[in-house]
Each structure stands twice: as C-alpha cells, then as structure tokens.
Amino acid sequence: MINKIIAGNCVEILNKIDKNVIDMVITSPPYDNLRTYQGYLFDYKLIAQQLFRVLKVGGVVVWVVADATINGSETGSSFEQALYFKSIGFNLHDTMIFKKQxxxxxxxxxxxxxxxxxxxxxxxGVVKTHNPIKIPCLHAGLELRKTTYKNFSKNEQKREKIANPVKKDKIKGNIWEYVVGKKIEDQAAKGHPAPFPYQLAIDHILSWSNIDDIILDPMCGSGTVCKSAQDLGRKFIGIDISEEYCDIARSRLKANLQLL
Structure with missing residues (x-):
C-alpha cells in the first residue's frame, strides 16, 4: 500500500494494515453533514480504533474538524470525537487552531x-518526533535590563532572569493561519468539496515526522496530504471511499512526480 491511493472504505482497508507501522496520520473527516460527500457516511469511532491499532507508539494523529450550527446551537461533535479518542487510549497532545485568513x-x-x-x-504514548517550527522573536537581539520568563513548575509560579539579550527565534504558537483555496498549489484540489491548504499539511508533516516515515491519510480526498508527504521525502498511504476523489489525488501525484 506504500505510496498508493487506495479506493475503498477506510475501516476495511486499515484492518488489512499491520499494527504499529504508521508514523503519522493527518486527515480531515466530513463533519455534521456540512457538505455532502457523495452520500457516504463515516463512523469516526471505528476509524479511531483502527488508527490507534496501526499507529506506532510515539506517533501522532492530526484530526482537523469543526462543528456545524444546527437550530441555533453548535453541535459539539468535535469535542465528542476528541473525548472518544482519549477514551480508547490516545493522549490529547495539543488542541490547535486552523485560522482561515x-x-x-x-x-x-x-x-x-x-x-x-x-x-x-x-x-x-509520548510523542517521539517533534521538529518545532520557529518564528523570529519580536525584539530579537535586544539588550534588556531585565528579561524574565515564566517557570512552568507544578507549584509556585516564579519568574527568573534566564535570557539576555532576547533570543533570535522562538517556537511558533498553536494557532496557525492560512489562506484557503487561493494559492497555486491548492488549485488542483478544487474538485473536492473541502480541501485544506497544502501548507497546513506541509507544516504538520514537518513538525511530527522525519524523512522516510509513513504518513497516512485515511480520508485523503484530493490527495493534499499525500502530495505534501511526497514533496517532503516521506512515504504515504492515501485512502478514500470515492473513486472520483482518488482519481484527482492520483492525477496530482502523477503530475508532481513529473515536476520532481
């Protein structure tokens, strides 16, 4: 299955994969019927169980999801899914935000x-790989009389002088902003109703995996994750129940190989 786009029910396909072999998963399931997905339904509980089985210890799943507003109330299904992942053994390592510009x-x-x-x-389990994205510090190199940083101790919170001058860069925060559907690399994904930005996939794959790792997208749609993995020297497995979307993904990957 390595470096292939596979058409079929992801639960059935995942069941054929050995346990503890996938380094990282990144996917965005259809949620709350906000968009029709060719009539297909998804059981996130069965998918979560299979993802836990195939993922290596130390691996991560990036689950991109939101809530619909129905009868004046947000559904809260995103939180239900997060709590279910926890209930079957996953750690909720981070709750990040994808902010749309x-x-x-x-x-x-x-x-x-x-x-x-x-x-x-x-x-x-404990995250094995983290290659943090860094951004410049606002006052990089500035000499200060007093530079204080919070000490994340379990008991009394103290501040100690530990850095002067101000560092050149720092680890990026967990709110990531992207333009949706406007950049050139995202144009080929428009045959799918809800693609997320290519750069979003790039940033997560860089953060949570290394070269030659296996990246899985069990609902790969137009293949953005698989293309990103290919561009970054990772292996990939893409699964989607729609043959139409699989064809879009295969076309993108074929064109990408020609460019590479």
Whole structure:
C-alpha cells in the first residue's frame, strides 16, 4: 500500500494494515453533514480504533474538524470525537487552531463569523518526533535590563532572569493561519468539496515526522496530504471511499512526480 491511493472504505482497508507501522496520520473527516460527500457516511469511532491499532507508539494523529450550527446551537461533535479518542487510549497532545485568513462570509445569525477549525493532535504514548517550527522573536537581539520568563513548575509560579539579550527565534504558537483555496498549489484540489491548504499539511508533516516515515491519510480526498508527504521525502498511504476523489489525488501525484 506504500505510496498508493487506495479506493475503498477506510475501516476495511486499515484492518488489512499491520499494527504499529504508521508514523503519522493527518486527515480531515466530513463533519455534521456540512457538505455532502457523495452520500457516504463515516463512523469516526471505528476509524479511531483502527488508527490507534496501526499507529506506532510515539506517533501522532492530526484530526482537523469543526462543528456545524444546527437550530441555533453548535453541535459539539468535535469535542465528542476528541473525548472518544482519549477514551480508547490516545493522549490529547495539543488542541490547535486552523485560522482561515479568508473565511466564507456568513449570513448574520446573531453570532460572529466562523473563522477557524480545530486541529486536534492525538498521540499514542509520548510523542517521539517533534521538529518545532520557529518564528523570529519580536525584539530579537535586544539588550534588556531585565528579561524574565515564566517557570512552568507544578507549584509556585516564579519568574527568573534566564535570557539576555532576547533570543533570535522562538517556537511558533498553536494557532496557525492560512489562506484557503487561493494559492497555486491548492488549485488542483478544487474538485473536492473541502480541501485544506497544502501548507497546513506541509507544516504538520514537518513538525511530527522525519524523512522516510509513513504518513497516512485515511480520508485523503484530493490527495493534499499525500502530495505534501511526497514533496517532503516521506512515504504515504492515501485512502478514500470515492473513486472520483482518488482519481484527482492520483492525477496530482502523477503530475508532481513529473515536476520532481
């Protein structure tokens, strides 16, 4: 299955994969019937169980999801899914935010415009690989009379002088902003109803995996994760129940190989 796009029910396909062989999973399931997915339904509990089985100890699952608003209330299904992942043995390693720089305008419903989705990062045990993305410090190199950093101790919180001058860079925060559907690399994914940005997949794959690791997307849609893994020197497995979307993914990967 390595470096292939496989058409079929992901639970059935995952059941054929050996346990403890996948280094990282990144996927975005259809949620709350916000968009039709060719009539297919997904049982996130069965998918979560299979992902726990095939994932290596120390591996992570990045689960990109949001909630619909129905009858004036958000469904909360994203939280239900996160709690279920925890109940079967996953750690909720981080709750990250995918903030859209160009969110779709919504009809006023006495609420603020929805601009984000959750990116739950689940781990199987202690995370093995983290290659943190860093950003420049606002006051890099500045000489200060006093530079204080919070000490994350379990008991009394103290501040100690530990760095002067200000460091050049720091680890990026867990709110990541992307333009959706506008960049050139995202244009080929528009045959799918809900692709997420290519750069989002790139950033997560860089963060949680190394070269030659196996990256799995069990609901791969138009193949953004698989293309990103290919570009970064990782192996991939893509699964989708829609043959139409699998064809889009295969076309993108074929074109990508020609460019590479």
């Amino acid at each position: 160009n969110p779709i305008p919504q009809i006023y419903r006495k609420r603020y415009n929805n601009e984000f989705e959750y990116m739950f990062v689940f781990s199987k």
